[in-house]
Each structure stands twice: as C-alpha cells, then as structure tokens.
Amino acid sequence: MRVLVILCVWMVWLFPSAATAHDPGLSSTSVTLDRSANRLEASALFLEDDVTGLDGVSAPDVYLEIAGARVAATRVESIEAPDRHIRTRWTFPLSVGRLEVGLLGLESLAPGHRHFLRIQDPAGNVLDEAVLDARRASVTISGDIAASSRFLDFFRLGVLHIVGGADHMLFLLILLVASPTRAHVGAIVTTFTFAHSITLIAGTLGWAQPSANLVEPLIAASIVVAAVLNLARRQRTKWRLVLTFVFGLFHGFGFSSALSDLAIGSGAALAIPLAAFNLGVEAGQLAIAAITLPLWTRLLTPNRRTRFGVPVASTAAACAGAFWFVLRTT
Numbered sequence: 144m145r146v147l148v149i150l151c152v153w154m155v156w157l158f159p160s161a162a163t164a165h166d167p168g169l170s171s172t173s174v175t176l177d178r179s180a181n182r183l184e185a186s187a188l189f190l191e192d193d194v195t196g197l198d199g200v201s202a203p204d205v206y207l208e209i210a211g212a213r214v215a216a217t218r219v220e221s222i223e224a225p226d227r228h229i230r231t232r233w234t235f236p237l238s239v240g241r242l243e244v245g246l247l248g249l250e251s252l253a254p255g256h257r258h259f260l261r262i263q264d265p266a267g268n269v270l271d272e273a274v275l276d277a278r279r280a281s282v283t284i285s286g287d288i289a290a291s292s293r294f295l296d297f298f299r300l301g302v303l304h305i306v307g308g309a310d311h312m313l314f315l316l317i318l319l320v321a322s323p324t325r326a327h328v329g330a331i332v333t334t335f336t337f338a339h340s341i342t343l344i345a346g347t348l349g350w351a352q353p354s355a356n357l358v359e360p361l362i363a364a365s366i367v368v369a370a371v372l373n374l375a376r377r378q379r380t381k382w383r384l385v386l387t388f389v390f391g392l393f394h395g396f397g398f399s400s401a402l403s404d405l406a407i408g409s410g411a412a413l414a415i416p417l418a419a420f421n422l423g424v425e426a427g428q429l430a431i432a433a434i435t436l437p438l439w440t441r442l443l444t445p446n447r448r449t450r451f452g453v454p455v456a457s458t459a460a461a462c463a464g465a466f467w468f469v470l471r472t473t
Contacts, residue, residue: 168256172207174244177265183209185233187246207233208245208281245281252277255307257300274300297416301423304398305431310467311394312431314366317460318387319432320439321373321453332432334384338391339398340421346399347417358396359471365390366464373457398424 172187185207207214217234249258260282261272273282274296305311315335322328345351369386402413402420443452 168253169259170252170256171259172246172261174260174262175265176242176262176270181236183233183235183242183244185235185244187231187233189231207235208247209235209242213247243281243283246275247280249275249280250277255303257303272296293415294419297419298423298426301420301425302427302430303423304420305424305427308397310362310366310464311397312428313460313463314362314369314390314394315428316432316435317366317369317373317457318383319436320448320456328432328436330384331387332429334387335391335394336425336428338388339395339424342392342395343398343402343421343424344417346396347402347413351396352399353396355400356471358393358400360468361390361393362397363464363467363471365393367461367468370457370461370464373453374461 168190170187170189172185174183174185176183187207214233214235217232220230244260244262246258246260249256254277256276258275259272260275262270262282264270271282272293273279275282315331318331318335319328322331342351365386368390372383372386398420402416439448439452
C-alpha cells in the first residue's frame with residue numbers, strides 16, 4: 144500500500160509537466176525611454192511555443208501598457224532560430240512624468256509564465272528592471288534600482304525554474320532515493336550542484352552554448368540511465384558520482400538557457416542575476432529534496448525501500464525519461 148502511495152506522489156508531480164518537463168515559460172521585453180524626445184520604444188521576445196493562441200506570426204495576446212493606456216504593437220516579426228521566436232515592437236509618444244510600464248495579457252499564457260522587463264535610456268543605462276508575472280504585471284520607473292530587489296527577483300526566478308523543471312528534479316531524486324546513507328545523499332547533491340553551476344555560468348556568459356537539440360534529449364536520457372542503474376542495483380558510490388557530475392553538466396546548460404533567453408545583459412551586469420538565479424536553483428532543489436526524502440523514509444522501511452520502493456520509483460522515472468527523450472528527438 145505504501146509503495147502505491149509513493150508511486151501516486153511521483154505521478155501527480157510528473158504528469159502536469161509531461162509535455163516538456165520544463166517550467167511554464169520565460170519571455171522578455173526591452174524598453175528604451177528617451178525623455179528628451181518624449182518617446183518610448185519597446186521590443187518583446189517570446190518563444191513561439193510559449194505563446195497561446197498564436198496564428199502564424201501574428202502578435203501574441205500580450206499588450207504593452209504605458210501610463211494606464213493599452214498600446215497596440217507597431218510591428219511583429221518571426222525570428223528563425225533553433226527555437227522559433229516572435230518579436231513584438233511598440234512605439235509610444237510620452238506626455239507624462241511618472242511612468243508605469245507593464246504588460247497586459249500575461250495571465251493568458253501558461254500559469255507561472257515569467258517575463259523579464261528591462262528599461263533603459265538611449266545610452267544603454269539601465270533605469271529599472273523586474274521579473275513580471277500574471278500577479279505583478281507592471282513596474283513604475285524610478286531610475287534607482289535596489290540591488291536587494293533585483294537579487295530577490297532572480298532568486299525567485301531560479302526557485303521557480305527548478306520547481307517547474309520536472310526533468311531536472313527527477314534526475315536528482317532518482318539518484319537520492321537509492322542512496323544508502325546520508326553521506327551519500329550529501330555527496331550526490333554537492334556533485335550535482337558543482338557540475339550544473341559550472342555550465343550554468345559558462346552557458347550564460349556565452350563561453351559554451353551547445354544546441355538545445357543536443358542538451359534536452361541528454362537531460363531526458365540521464366533520467367533513464369540513472370533509473371536503469373537503480374533497477375540493476377548498481378550502487379557503487381564512485382560511479383554514481385561520476386554519472387551525477389557528467390549529466391549535471393548538461394542540466395546546467397539547460398538552466399543557462401533560461402537566463403540566455405531573457406537577454407539580461409553581459410559583463411558585470413550579469414553578476415547579480417547569475418548569482419541570485421543559481422542560488423535560487425539550489426534553494427529550490429534542496430527544498431524539494433528536504434520534503435521528498437523524509438516522506439520517502441517515513442513511508443517505507445529500509446527493506447521495503449530496497450525491495451519495492453526503489454524499483455517502483457525507478458520504473459516510473461525510466462518511463463518518464465524515455466517519453467521525454469522520444470518527444471525531444473522527433
């Protein structure tokens with residue numbers, strides 16, 4: 144009975160995101176505010192797959208709101224890339240001093256979709272930036288960005304990214320449930336963190352950016368390999384740590400795509416977002432592990448975990464990983 148409870152918990156967590164196993168979407172808007180010319184120009188970038196109700200290259204169902212007024216897009220274009228993008232542009236004559244800028248229609252996208260908004264002057268100096276969602280869809284330009292507020296925005300983005308990425312967490316958890324000791328659990332978490340931090344930084348800074356067509360199937364394959372090793376009772380700590388590190392590198396490239404898609408800047412401007420996002424990812428994975436593992440050990444005795452729990456969970460994980468692998472290679 145307890146094994147069935149465990150299996151149900153895994154399935155309830157997995158299948159809401161079974162289509163892609165990733166978070167519900169990220170998009171960005173860059174706003175150039177030229178007060179001397181009383182003009183504002185904005186450009187929004189969406190992944191085509193993230194935009195609901197899209198017909199060809201028509202505008203996403205999202206509108207710029209400036210000073211309380213809804214502004215229609217002035218131009219829409221399709222960008223051919225590995226992942227098809229839609230770019231929407233707006234221009235707006237300014238006649239107000241205090242300016243509130245936001246997007247209407249974020250609630251029409253997938254629940255949990257986040258949108259990065261950056262506002263700058265014509266010289267490229269950042270006036271304000273924020274991570275928006277359906278509950279917080281606008282920002283008032285102050286010209287004075289609080290570092291703490293910016294840090295919390297990207298920390299929250301990192302937490303939501305890992306919590307919404309079922310494939311990343313499933314890979315880690317399927318290794319942890321077969322860990323024989325707390326020391327082994329700590330070694331797995333530390334190795335995974337170290338590996339994906341390397342490639343998160345490298346990918347975000349542009350030092351190495353393998354194609355998503357390679358990274359995404361390998362992330363799915365990592366789940367299958369880890370699950371099969373569990374089923375084969377291959378518990379050698381050294382080789383499991385090697386597996387965690389190697390596949391952790393590819394998971395890090397998956398994380399880096401989130402910040403890369405947001406076009407949050409380069410050089411020193413990346414320091415706070417990159418650090419906060421990475422810490423958010425770590426906090427999210429530790430929180431899920433802290434909730435899942437005590438539940439796992441409480442519901443099943445060591446003998447039942449070995450005989451029934453690990454095989455059942457591993458079989459479910461292998462099926463999910465295989466499904467995602469096929470989905471991402473066809």
